Amino acid sequence: MLEPATRKWLADSGFTVRDEGMWRAALTHGSTGDAENYERLEWLGDRVLGLSISEWLFHDSGQAEGHLAQRLNALVSRDTCACCAREIGVPDHVRLGKQARDDGAADSDNVLGDVMEALLGANFLDAGFDATRDLVRLLWADAVDGRRGRSKHPKSALQEWAAGNRRKAPEYDLVDRSGPDHNASFTVRVRVHNVGEVEGKASSKQAAETAAAKAFMERYG
Incomplete structure (x- = not known):
C-alpha cells in the first residue's frame, strides 16, 4: 500500500485516491521488479491527457487545425x-530500483513524464474524466498560458518557453563523449527550430542536457 506521506502528497496535489494498490503501481518503475508498475496506467493517462488538452484548446482558441495540432x-x-x-x-x-535511481532515473524526463501520465490514468479510474480534466487544467495552466518559463529546472523552462511561443519542442543531440567511465565528459546540443542552438557540457548526458537548456534560455529566453 501507499506510504502515508505519499498518500497525503497525492491528496494535496489534487488527486483522488481510493484504490491504493493502483496508485502505488502508478508511481512504480519497472526496475523495482514489482509485478505491477506504471506502464498500463501511463498508456491510459496519455489518452486522458490528450483529450483534456484537445477540448481545452478547441474551446479556448480559434486557431486553425494545424496550429491546434x-x-x-x-x-x-x-x-x-x-x-x-x-x-x-x-x-x-517515484519508486525505483537501486540501479535506476543511481543512474539518475528520478530526474529523467522519460520516467517523470510517464509517471505523470500514469497518475492521470489512475485519477481517471478513481474519479472519472470530469475530475481529471479539471485537474489537468490546474496542473497545465502555466504551460497553456506560456508562463512556466520561471521553472527552476532549465529543461522544463525551455520546453515551456517553446510551447508558450508556439515553437516546436527542443531537440537534444549528443555531440561528444570523452574520457574514461569514472571521469566522462558529455557535450549535448539543444536546438529549437527557427530560433537557434546551444551546447552544454557536463559529466553526464542528463546534466549536459540541463546545461545546454540553461544556456539556451540565457541566450534566447
Missing part, C-alpha cells in the same frame, strides 16, 4: 509532462 503536441509532450511532474514533487515519491 502543433500546440497539442507541445503540451502533451514528454518534456511538458516531466515539467508538471517536477513541479508537484513526483521525484520524491
Whole structure:
C-alpha cells in the first residue's frame, strides 16, 4: 500500500485516491521488479491527457487545425509532462530500483513524464474524466498560458518557453563523449527550430542536457 506521506502528497496535489494498490503501481518503475508498475496506467493517462488538452484548446482558441495540432503536441509532450511532474514533487515519491535511481532515473524526463501520465490514468479510474480534466487544467495552466518559463529546472523552462511561443519542442543531440567511465565528459546540443542552438557540457548526458537548456534560455529566453 501507499506510504502515508505519499498518500497525503497525492491528496494535496489534487488527486483522488481510493484504490491504493493502483496508485502505488502508478508511481512504480519497472526496475523495482514489482509485478505491477506504471506502464498500463501511463498508456491510459496519455489518452486522458490528450483529450483534456484537445477540448481545452478547441474551446479556448480559434486557431486553425494545424496550429491546434502543433500546440497539442507541445503540451502533451514528454518534456511538458516531466515539467508538471517536477513541479508537484513526483521525484520524491517515484519508486525505483537501486540501479535506476543511481543512474539518475528520478530526474529523467522519460520516467517523470510517464509517471505523470500514469497518475492521470489512475485519477481517471478513481474519479472519472470530469475530475481529471479539471485537474489537468490546474496542473497545465502555466504551460497553456506560456508562463512556466520561471521553472527552476532549465529543461522544463525551455520546453515551456517553446510551447508558450508556439515553437516546436527542443531537440537534444549528443555531440561528444570523452574520457574514461569514472571521469566522462558529455557535450549535448539543444536546438529549437527557427530560433537557434546551444551546447552544454557536463559529466553526464542528463546534466549536459540541463546545461545546454540553461544556456539556451540565457541566450534566447
